[in-house]
Amino acid sequence: MPKTHRWEDLLPEEFYEEFERKPIAYWACGAMEEHGLHNALGTDPYTGYEIGLRAVRISGGILFPVVPFAPAYFPGLSRDELWAKTRELFPPSLWTSRELCLRVYTELMESMADLGFKVCMAIGGHAPAEGLLRELEKKLGGRIGNMKFWGGGTLRAMRDLVAEEAKKDPLIGSHGMMWETSLVMAVRKDWVEVERAARIKSSPLPSQLRPGSDEAIAHIAKANPELGNRLINAAAERIAKLAEEMLRT
16 A cells, blocks of 8 residues: 555656556535634535545545635626626625636546556536536536546435435535534634624624525534544545446446
8 A cells, every 4th residue: 555645746757656546536615615603614525535545545546635626606796797896795705706616627637647547536616516527427427538437426426315414413514614614623623612602693704605694604513523534434445435336337
């Protein structure tokens, strides 16, 4: 086994040794996006990256660095729509256009296919980014050259798991709420300060969480890394298993 699966850590010989053993590439994307006063801005890309990191340790392969670009809204704002500023963009979130993201995502995977990877697992930690990846998978039939690829993310990999948790705890919420804050705690506990969530509605800063009920916002205080780790581990196991199946078939 290699000392690391992170692309940037590998020496050239180490890269090719692991590449020959398991020609599987993982990469994650997401925007720097506001997730309430209590979560760091790197929530989306690094949640996806953590899933990839845990998955690659199971299946083998190589994990590309985070791609911190994603569009706002579904199906993703175009460049003209983004700069028209007719939709709330919740600064300090930072967005890039749908067309740029489609080009970056596609060319990145084309380059991986050109290197000779047989399987690519593209993980969107941000919902519109995941939507673009799934769109690409459908459009291209899950294949670029001789490389198979899967486009998904946190929603595709754990939607049923979150739904089960919501049956037990209806207040876990959605964007930036209790369950997603638990994911961030599992990635980096120092990126979360749950007590700050109580100031979301009174803060002068814009927040996508402000329309949430007082009860749901108060429930953010129940976020915990145990829930986050359980969800991330399950998603990683599913994606790693799928990657190995794609490599065999």
